[in-house]
Amino acid sequence: MDDREFFTKLASLDRGIADRWKRATGGRLSARVGEKAVEAIVIPVLLTKKVTASQAQALAMVFHTEGLNTEARIFMVTAIIAAYDNDIFFAGSAKPLITRDDLQPIDAALGMANVGKIHFTSPGTGMTYAPDLYNAIRGLIYAGKIRVFEADAALLLTRLGNYRGDLNRIVLYKGAAPAARAEMIVHEVTHAIQDWRNLDSTVKFIEADAYIAGAVAALGANPDYSFLEYKAEQTAAKELILDGSAARMDRAWTEAYANLVKRIEATPTYRATSNLKFGGADKKGRADKATLFKDALAYFKADNIFAAAVDDFYQMGSDASKYVKRLLALGGK
Ligand SMILES: [Zn+2]
Structure with missing residues (x-):
């Protein structure tokens, strides 16, 4: 030019x-x-x-x-x-994703092919992750309790997405390749799980957990997936998870986790924030989230009943269903 x-x-x-x-x-x-x-x-x-x-x-x-x-x-x-x-x-550009068609990327990313193998206990946060937690967040998204938007920032600094617990909001930025977008969705939904479980921790640990979950999903769907941010460390963690070694006190697992945390701490993006506290002081909000998350967890148990379950959930006449109907009316579809 x-x-x-x-x-x-x-x-x-x-x-x-x-x-x-x-x-x-x-x-x-x-x-x-x-x-x-x-x-x-x-x-x-x-x-x-x-x-x-x-x-x-x-x-x-x-x-x-x-x-x-x-x-x-x-x-x-x-x-x-x-x-x-x-x-x-x-x-400048956000639009809400509301209908099932809109939310197709979420369904694709949180299907069992991606999240089915996420089973680990984090040495950093102490949290145990499992596919049911991802299903519960997916349910909360469908119920309008967590809202999803798409925005377009021309892939500046290749930021692909973000989750904010104060707004219960996931933003997907346009332009990511589908596989990278799926990894990002699993990453951000991991943050949503941490938030709705009222986890108190530190940024470097909540990020390590999210990078591990994203890697298990992305590499599970495609072993040649090449967009991993911390490839060696994320792959090592994933292998231990697939071996069933990702349990509390396991030595190799704890070491693999520590290696990833070290890489995160050294990244410019996280240098200023890696030791900041994660977890809010809003007691009422936390109690509400805990209750709703428990309900969603009970309701959205297995992936194969998911399609039917979502429709039933809407039929229950809950606030959630009213919220979705209102948004649908506003969106003209
Ligand atoms: Zn993150």
Whole structure:
């Protein structure tokens, strides 16, 4: 792409970003761009608190130009992380996934072929994970107690998804390959399980558990799956789980787990947060979640009854079913 094509493409996505890029670079892709210059390009759109899919794509184009120096690149990474954390991409493009068709990626990711082999007790959090817990979260999603949205952040920093316990919300970001999306859904649903089970722990341990569950699912569905973040450590943990060794006090398992935690602690994404506490102080909210999760766990026991069970659940005239009906009406489908 030459200078002029780059500008035209950028302008078709967002005129403001394009004009500011031109001012900062003289319209030349070869121009060096420092921190101040990239700040001038990026900040005005972030201040709107709402970045649309096209604007995200425009930011991605700027981010991937060769001219950015190290400081400019670091500034952009920091700004993009802040935009994710403050729901700025979410505000610009999120749409709720409500119907069974919408939720097909969730069904695919949480089917038995993926989560059926998740059986382990975490040396970090002390939690025991099993397929039924994933089914229960899937049930809560269908009941509207956990809401799922899709948003488009142009795959910036390759963030694929996120779960927020304060909002009971899963966001799937567009653009992930189906297998990577499935791994991410299992990862985020693992966080949902931790939240609805009122786990008190530390970020590095809740992440290690989620990365392990994601790997068991992804490698179970496809042994050649190649998108693992911590390939060696996740694969080692998965093998021990399949051997039935992933129990409390097992030496090899505890070591494999510790190795993964070490890798997570060393990752830039987690360096600042790995030792932060996980788990809220909201007593009432926690008690409500515990009760509902127990109900869902009893209700959505096995995968093969899942289709029927969801429909029955809706027929029960629960708040959940009213909620879904209301959302369906709003969504026009
Ligand atoms: Zn995570």
